[in-house]
Amino acid sequence: MSRNPNAAAAIDPAADEVVRFDDVSMRYGRGPEILSDLNFSLAPGSFHFITGPSGAGKSSLLKLIYLAARPSKGLIHLFGHDVSRLTAKTRPHLRRRIGVVFQDLLLLEHLSAFDNAAIPLRIAGAKPADYRNDVAELLSWVGLGNRMHAMPATLAGGEKQRLAIARAVVNRPEILLADEPTANVDHEMALRIFRLFVELNRLGTTVVIATHDQDLVARSSRPVLHLEGGRLTPRGPLGPGGA
Amino acid sequence: MSQLFDPARWRPAPFLPEAEARDGALIFVVAVLCFLACLTALGVLAADRAARGWSGQLVGEATVIVRARGGETPDAAAARATEVLAGVAGVAEARALEPEKAYDLIRPWLGDVADLEDLPVPRLVAVTLDDEQPASGAALDRALKAQGLDAVVDDHSVWIDDIRRAAGVVRWAGAGVFLLIAGAAAAVVAFATRAGLAARKDVVEVLHLSGAEDAFIARLFQLRFARIAGLAGLLGAAGAAAVGALARLAGGGEGLTPALPIAWNDLLAVLPCPVLAALVAAVAARLTASALIREME
Numbered sequence: 001m002s003r004n005p006n007a008a009a010a011i012d013p014a015a016d017e018v019v020r021f022d023d024v025s026m027r028y029g030r031g032p033e034i035l036s037d038l039n040f041s042l043a044p045g046s047f048h049f050i051t052g053p054s055g056a057g058k059s060s061l062l063k064l065i066y067l068a069a070r071p072s073k074g075l076i077h078l079f080g081h082d083v084s085r086l087t088a089k090t091r092p093h094l095r096r097r098i099g100v101v102f103q104d105l106l107l108l109e110h111l112s113a114f115d116n117a118a119i120p121l122r123i124a125g126a127k128p129a130d131y132r133n134d135v136a137e138l139l140s141w142v143g144l145g146n147r148m149h150a151m152p153a154t155l156a157g158g159e160k161q162r163l164a165i166a167r168a169v170v171n172r173p174e175i176l177l178a179d180e181p182t183a184n185v186d187h188e189m190a191l192r193i194f195r196l197f198v199e200l201n202r203l204g205t206t207v208v209i210a211t212h213d214q215d216l217v218a219r220s221s222r223p224v225l226h227l228e229g230g231r232l233t234p235r236g237p238l239g240p241g242g243a
Numbered sequence: 244m245s246q247l248f249d250p251a252r253w254r255p256a257p258f259l260p261e262a263e264a265r266d267g268a269l270i271f272v273v274a275v276l277c278f279l280a281c282l283t284a285l286g287v288l289a290a291d292r293a294a295r296g297w298s299g300q301l302v303g304e305a306t307v308i309v310r311a312r313g314g315e316t317p318d319a320a321a322a323r324a325t326e327v328l329a330g331v332a333g334v335a336e337a338r339a340l341e342p343e344k345a346y347d348l349i350r351p352w353l354g355d356v357a358d359l360e361d362l363p364v365p366r367l368v369a370v371t372l373d374d375e376q377p378a379s380g381a382a383l384d385r386a387l388k389a390q391g392l393d394a395v396v397d398d399h400s401v402w403i404d405d406i407r408r409a410a411g412v413v414r415w416a417g418a419g420v421f422l423l424i425a426g427a428a429a430a431v432v433a434f435a436t437r438a439g440l441a442a443r444k445d446v447v448e449v450l451h452l453s454g455a456e457d458a459f460i461a462r463l464f465q466l467r468f469a470r471i472a473g474l475a476g477l478l479g480a481a482g483a484a485a486v487g488a489l490a491r492l493a494g495g496g497e498g499l500t501p502a503l504p505i506a507w508n509d510l511l512a513v514l515p516c517p518v519l520a521a522l523v524a525a526v527a528a529r530l531t532a533s534a535l536i537r538e539m540e
Contacts, residue, residue, distance in 0.1 A: 088457060
């Protein structure tokens with residue numbers, strides 16, 4: 001993908017698009033437009049950063065993708081489905097194909113790390129006997145093998161972050177969205193978390209990370225969608241080739 | 244057993260915490276409403292029984308006022324009327340009341356008259372009607388007229404209508420109060436659900452964004468509030484049954500007073516209360532939760 005938003009859709013016309021935005025704008029209630037005239041698409045298995053200053057609309061853009069908000073204008077296609085035509089029945093099933101690491105993590109404090117990680121599987125109807133080993137294995141993979149029965153309040157910042165990632169990927173989503181996943185962790189932990197995302201991407205998951213962390217973006221040489229004032233701009237913070 | 248292999252640790256915890264601090268207050272309020280609803284139901288049953296008893300007594304009896312005609316003495320006229328009435332089909336018993344009964348009735352109007360016995364005071368005949376096929380007032384009147392007796396038959400029909408109307412009013416009023424209390428309970432549960440959803444917005448949001456269907460989330464709140472209301476209903480019903488039992492014990496065979504004769508099997512009326520409370524709460528919680536989840540979309 002190029003950082004040029006108009007060129008984004010043309011990266012690989014032959015490939016299926018997991019996400020496609022056509023002239024999408026968004027506002028909250030009757031407020032000003034948070035996002036304006038967005039045009040881009042994401043290919044399956046791709047890895048993108050969304051960058052931009054605070055208030056540029058990064059979280060709002062992710063919300064549009066994970067169906068927590070609706071556009072005020074334009075068309076969004078997810079996995080080929082026009083989201084404006086989704087019904088109350090089909091919307092949840094599409095959400096299950098998307099994993100989200102929320103900015104504020106949204107871990108449920110009354111559930112153990114294991115139960116938090118298993119939420120998407122339980123929602124999908126899996127039985128404990130069927131997912132017990134998978135969840136335990138996943139938690140071990142993110143380095144929480146010995147903290148499975150700990151409550152979130154007792155976990156350190158990096159552990160919470162990794163638990164949120166484990167929950168986001170436990171049901172093998174096709175898209176993984178992460179909103180500032182390294183905001184509250186030290187540099188070392190940020191790199192560990194980033195490596196997790198790279199690993200998931202290698203397994204075929206489309207990864208989209210909204211971040212302020214320019215160092216992370218610069219190190220990765222992944223495509224960047226740069227937002228300024230709610231618009232995708234061709235001028236990102238990185239030099240040519242940075243996206 | 245090692246904690247790691249303790250099966251309880253691997254059993255999935257419920258999405259909603261099992262108990263919350265505000266549950267106690269909600270249980271108390273719903274229990275009070277259920278208690279009042281059950282007392283209303285017991286009151287309606289007792290009032291209905293009282294009304295049936297009164298109207299049953301009135302239907303089973305008639306009073307005949309007999310006046311002496313020609314040279315016949317009042318006592319002779321009363322005796323003849325008693326004999327005539329006893330022969331009418333549908334009459335179980337006819338009995339001339341003592342003249343003192345009639346004197347007592349007119350004394351308030353005439354004062355303390357010394358020679359009241361000399362006045363042509365009408366006599367009263369009490370008629371007990373057959374339970375299965377009671378004689379009508381008109382039949383009694385015809386029989387008396389046929390024997391040339393000057394008599395007026397009072398079959399209590401005016402009073403019976405009044406009592407039946409009063410019993411109907413009590414029944415409808417009781418049903419109205421019962422529905423009002425049930426509505427109040429539903430409103431309390433709806434408010435509690437709304438507050439519960441607001442307090443557990445994190446759970447709703449995580450489940451919602453993890454792909455849970457609206458009905459799945461609504462069902463969590465529905466089950467939770469149904470359980471709370473069921474428990475509250477049980478407490479309220481037990482309290483009302485205890486009060487009803489005390490009223491029954493305090494009043495001997497006919498209950499607390501003849502006006503409110505509670506029977507032991509009336510207490511069974513509180514049995515559906517926990518189930519009804521749980522149902523009302525479940526519906527209220529389901530509707531409220533569904534509406535709130537739709538607002539999140």
